[in-house]
Amino acid sequence: MVVEKIGVLGAGTMGAGIAQVAAVGGFAVELFDVGEAPLREGVGRIERSLQRLVDKGVLTSEQREQALGRLSVSTALESLASADMVIEAIIENLAIKRETWAKLDRICRPEAIFASNTSSLSITEMMTATDPARQARFIGLHFFNPVPLMELVEVIRTIITDQEILQTATRCVEAMGKTVVRTSDKTGFIVNRLLVPFILDGIRVLDEGLASTVDIDNAMKLGCNHPIGPLALADFVGLDTTFYVANIMFDEFKERRFAPPSLLKRMVQAGLLGRKSGRGFYDYADPSNPVPMPLLDNE
DSSP states (O other): OOOOEEEEEOOSHHHHHHHHHHHHTTOEEEEEOSSHHHHHHHHHHHHHHHHHHHHTTSSOHHHHHHHHHTEEEESOGGGGTTOSEEEEOOOSOHHHHHHHHHHHHHHSOTTOEEEEOOSSSOHHHHHTTSOTTTGGGEEEEEEOSSTTTOOEEEEEEOTTOOHHHHHHHHHHHHHTTOEEEEEESSTTTTHHHHHHHHHHHHHHHHHTTSSOHHHHHHHHHHHSOOSSOHHHHHHHHOHHHHHHHHHHHHHHHOOGGGSOOHHHHHHHHTTOOBGGGTBSSEEOSSTTSOEEOOOSTTO
16 A cells, blocks of 8 residues: 555644654645644644754755645545545544544545554554444554654554554654554553653652652663653653553553552642643743752652
């Protein structure tokens, strides 16, 4: 199967990033969102990102214009009817995703490939919202934020995914300049299966008073050569996102290592969500010099 046109659902940070790398990779791209405002924001995000790549010498001005020329936008779901592959990057809510896929199943051609960018939800549960004849063509494509800069994509197969579909999707992702790792449809896939317990253990070490925020992060950066410590990383990912994914994984495996610590729950309830809210484990009033938040009595 040859993929020439890719439909992308959702013009937010992830969807816009996926649309950008697909367009740079030579695919015609139809970017869908429910309103004109999010589409304008998404296209603006793509234009600025491409210009930064030109400024850094990664792309030429001609390549930037060619990529933008491959990009179309629409608020009509029917605009995706001619797509060879549809990549969904909407809200991380299983019910909404299933409803969306059921609609797309009636709109898109039977041979189109369906792919979800979920970081934690079951591909199989989404797949079952479509016609049984479609289900072998349903996969997961987990891109990482920021999509234009992060090299990795997890390609996720279900127990009935057709091997040819897996190979076709892999070729498409590689054409976008990404490195593929393949995994099966088990909660957390590879990266979150390993990363979430690492972050949660960092939070537990803080909550138990073993070490300070700065010392925990410095220990992992300088002792294990990590580019960022677990608490700063949680702030970057978003504490609400970390809490949400951890709960999904705990529901699946019932293992303590996936259970969100009480400190994480309290921080989310208090609106301390990390960089996105300006405060988390660090205060980002001065983004160039974040300072640790006094979260515990002994700090």
